[in-house]
Amino acid sequence: MTTLVSQVKKSLFLRLFLIFGFTVVSFFIIVSVLLQNINQESNTIDSIPDFFTRNVESIIEDIGTPPNLSNAMRLADELDWTINIRNPIMRWSSDPDNRLNVDESQFDRSLSSDAEVRTVNDEGIIHVNRRGYEFFLYPRARDEERINLFVVYVGVALAVLVLFLNYLMVNRLLQPVRMLRQGADRIQKGDLGYRVENTSQDELGELTDSINHMADSLQSMLEAKRQLLLAISHELRTPITKAKLRMEFMPPSKEREQLREDIEEIELLISDLIEAERLNDEHAVLVEEPVVLSEFVEGVASQFSEYEGGLELQIEEDDREFVIDKLRIRLLITNLLNNACRHGESNPITVKLSFEDEQAVLEVIDNGEGIAEEHLPKLSEPFYRADSARQRNTGGFGLGLYLCRLIVQAHGGDLAIESELGQGTHITVKLPPHPPHHG
Numbered sequence: 001m002t003t004l005v006s007q008v009k010k011s012l013f014l015r016l017f018l019i020f021g022f023t024v025v026s027f028f029i030i031v032s033v034l035l036q037n038i039n040q041e042s043n044t045i046d047s048i049p050d051f052f053t054r055n056v057e058s059i060i061e062d063i064g065t066p067p068n069l070s071n072a073m074r075l076a077d078e079l080d081w082t083i084n085i086r087n088p089i090m091r092w093s094s095d096p097d098n099r100l101n102v103d104e105s106q107f108d109r110s111l112s113s114d115a116e117v118r119t120v121n122d123e124g125i126i127h128v129n130r131r132g133y134e135f136f137l138y139p140r141a142r143d144e145e146r147i148n149l150f151v152v153y154v155g156v157a158l159a160v161l162v163l164f165l166n167y168l169m170v171n172r173l174l175q176p177v178r179m180l181r182q183g184a185d186r187i188q189k190g191d192l193g194y195r196v197e198n199t200s201q202d203e204l205g206e207l208t209d210s211i212n213h214m215a216d217s218l219q220s221m222l223e224a225k226r227q228l229l230l231a232i233s234h235e236l237r238t239p240i241t242k243a244k245l246r247m248e249f250m251p252p253s254k255e256r257e258q259l260r261e262d263i264e265e266i267e268l269l270i271s272d273l274i275e276a277e278r279l280n281d282e283h284a285v286l287v288e289e290p291v292v293l294s295e296f297v298e299g300v301a302s303q304f305s306e307y308e309g310g311l312e313l314q315i316e317e318d319d320r321e322f323v324i325d326k327l328r329i330r331l332l333i334t335n336l337l338n339n340a341c342r343h344g345e346s347n348p349i350t351v352k353l354s355f356e357d358e359q360a361v362l363e364v365i366d367n368g369e370g371i372a373e374e375h376l377p378k379l380s381e382p383f384y385r386a387d388s389a390r391q392r393n394t395g396g397f398g399l400g401l402y403l404c405r406l407i408v409q410a411h412g413g414d415l416a417i418e419s420e421l422g423q424g425t426h427i428t429v430k431l432p433p434h435p436p437h438h439g
Helices: 002-010 012-039 045-063 069-079 144-173 175-188 203-248 254-280 293-304 326-343 373-378 400-410
Strands: 081-087 090-093 106-112 115-120 123-130 133-139 288-292 311-315 321-325 349-356 359-366 414-420 424-431
Touching (some): 012 144, 045 123, 045 133, 288 293, 293 311, 293 326, 321 326, 326 349, 326 359, 326 400, 326 424, 373 414, 400 424
Parallel strands (some): 311 349
Antiparallel strands (some): 081 090, 081 133, 115 123, 288 321
């Protein structure tokens, strides 16, 4: 018995089979009982002899000969039977409707010297002939339709109850599936620290363990990648610093300036990598402080006023304060405007700041070369460039928009990119009044 219970606990398919079997057997029993009750006859000929031997003699004696009609009526009501009494000068019945025509009854068998069973319309009646009086006794008519409907209602109610129990059992079995779906969604969104609670020992429990192990592996690999990247970035700072010092002792030349630009590019790449990994850490801490956002955005954007295509600022005047990390939001605006200037093809750039409910909406719009639609979903991925043939001095390292996305997410906001090839790019950033973990 213990082994069977253990097998049931460990097999989802076996439990589903048992639920299916329970449902089928329950419906079979309900339908069988329902049909049996609907088709059951309210009166059978075979039941009359037993009734006669137990009761008919006393009934006739209570009625008497000559009959006491008051006693006959009382007995008819108590027994729920129809009693007809006849002799040559009287015809009396306890029920006026007389649903059975006893004159058409036919002999079936004898019960005693003065009693017999007759049949009419396939129903049995008792006929007693005593001292010149004829007594006809048979059950009163029952409302068969009412009885049948009651049986049908009871059967339907039982069927609904069985289906409801079936639903509860299947719903409980599928609870781990919903937990797995929730866990997969959270892991897919980057919450690699989330683990699905395992509440079963069957196939779904094994699948839950597999998903948790997969998340463990992913988290370990990404953490190893992160640590390696940070270590390399930090270690590169030392030789770069040495190279910069040695470069200072070089005589002025074109090669020296080119070398300076290359070293500064490498430094910028390392800084971006370190900043990206810091923001990618779920425990990253923002240096939060309240600022008047409209003044802050205007101050950062005004640094690009010398852009040859012209910079148009549409800043909504609003004195409300937003809690932000000023250094990182400055980096966000600077990266967006750098991209707009780099790919704006000397066309005007528009910077808008408006407020919707409690959110701030920052928009950077250029009228430059634009981006093909197939590249838009991947633009904010690390090291992704829409044109792999671009040189680094025009296409960057592919970290700018990735950093922008991380900064916006760290502040609890959203970043959306819209672009059309040859028409320009429209980037929209929505920021809440304060980061999600602001105290």
